[in-house]
Amino acid sequence: MVGYSSPAESGIVDDLHLSTAEYSLFGSLLTIGGAIGAIVSGRLADYLGRRLTLGVTDLFAIIGWLSIAVSQTAWSLDLGRLLLGISLGLTAYVVPVYVAEITPKDRRGQFVVFHMFMIVTGISVAFLLGVILSWRLLAVVGIIPSLVQLIGVFMIPESPRWLAKIGKSDEFEAALQRLRGVNVDITEEAAEIKEYTDSLKQISEVNILQLFQRKYAYVLTVGVGLFALSQLMGTNGILYYASSVFESAGFSGHVGSIALAVIQIPAVFVPVVCMDKFGRRVLLMVSAAGLCFGCFLAGLAYVFEDFGLLKGVSPYMVLIGVLIYAFMYPVGMGATIFLIIAEIYPLNIKGLAGSMATLAGWLCSWFVAYTFNFSMEWSSGRDVFYISGHLCFHIAVYCGFGTGNERADTRRNTGINQPYLAKERGRMTSRYFSFPAVK
Structure with a gap:
């Protein structure tokens, strides 16, 4: 799609x-x-x-x-x-x-x-x-x-956790047994899922007005801010219309599309190796810095083109800049944003706050996707890429200073599907982010 x-x-x-x-x-x-x-x-x-x-x-x-x-x-x-x-x-x-x-x-x-x-x-x-x-x-x-x-x-099979949530105990155990295998003892896992389901029933979810209380302001800002900024930096515009970007720079759209297709796949494996070792925030900062460099390189190519310099080189600079951009996005800004959203929200606001962050991201994505072609026509490609690069720079700064101090929390999963959250010294701490406690 x-x-x-x-x-x-x-x-x-x-x-x-x-x-x-x-x-x-x-x-x-x-x-x-x-x-x-x-x-x-x-x-x-x-x-x-x-x-x-x-x-x-x-x-x-x-x-x-x-x-x-x-x-x-x-x-x-x-x-x-x-x-x-x-x-x-x-x-x-x-x-x-x-x-x-x-x-x-x-x-x-x-x-x-x-x-x-x-x-x-x-x-x-x-x-x-x-x-x-x-x-x-x-x-x-x-x-x-x-x-x-x-x-x-x-x-x-249907999700065992959903079946347990709606009270279908027999179907829940049958689905879990089918997933784990007929010879596997599921007693312990089934008990854990039931405990998790009971924990959910004891939590009263907030409504839309309660969500905007001061105690939720920080985590709400982090989630919505990350989602919105990650879309405003131009990803969907560049990927949706990559062929026209290459052609506007004087490069073959077909060759550029093939190169773009090849470069994205190995980038997915970088988070596999680095995420647990260096943390979410470091990957976001590295990814944003790489995206900024890719935009700067592509924008510089359009500057050379405007002044009639390096005519044989500038199309390749655009290609390399876009490829760097395409490679660095999955490194941090791709899946990492979703993992952070899943980790930082308390259970009682997770559904509503997650929906709000996702909606903000989709709306910002629409703005970029709709205006990108107009921007390429009405102004130089230099301006488009420099604006995107400027936003990428601010994302790197936002991740570095706006999300709290990184700390390590090695506690085990509590059984309520909040693997990294714990209250510690008056702060709500995730494995890679810390922010004021939600009481």
Whole structure:
């Protein structure tokens, strides 16, 4: 979904005779749909269950891809993109939740990283296939993963934790036994899940007005600020319209797309090696600094082009700058933001505060996706990349000074699914962030 608009841009614009405004609307509708999906995802997953919600996301995706594939006008193209966005917004919530709830504690991190790896791989495959396939055929190919998952939904067990939450004890134990194997003793894990479920029932969740109390101000600011800034720095604009960025710099859009597809995959493995060793904040700072350098290099290339300098070199500078940007984003700003959001919010505000942070991120993502093409046309690419680089610099500063002091907390999981939080000396401390205690 994310990787579709860049390789398909020239074909769609030529075949349907779209203006810059019309294609910008098409590209940005994915984020509007994502915001809609994010708003309803938690309620839907709790009401229908994780497995059935996955099936709903697949239906939205299949209908969306079909609408794009057969489009003859802009409105059906936009409808398809909006449906894909809703599917993406639902998927972004329910898949990590389902994965976390079905995997053993000692394998949870590996599965989360593998999930991120599959996302980046999907984007890379879309870039590669877009070089050889037409935009309609690429949309048809996009149906295949959703169709496979829709069939697979009927073959996988429901989340044991969700079944325990709604009081289906027999089905909960049967699902857990199926996941762990018929010869595995699940007594201890089943007891832990029941204890966790009972703990949730004792916690009274806050409403939207209570969320804005002073005691929640710091963690709310950190979460919403990180999500918003990570989207405002231009990631979706650069990835959605990468082909046009390369072509505006005088470089082949096809070759640039292939290079972009290849460079993103190894970047996913950097957090695997470094996250637990150096911490979340260090990865965010390194990632933001790398993104800033990539933007600076690409912006400098446009400066040379404006003054007629290094004409044979400036296109390659744009390519290298964008590739550095694409590599450094998964290193810290990709999955790490979601992990921080999961760790810093207390249980009684986690759902509401998490939704608010996610919604802020989707809205900022829409702003970037919609205005990026206009910005490239109305001003020099130099200005676009320098603005993005400036924001990346501020993110690095924000992560360095705005999120408290890093501390280590080696306490074990408490059984209420808050693996890193503990009250210590009047402060609420995560393994990699510390902030005022929420009482």
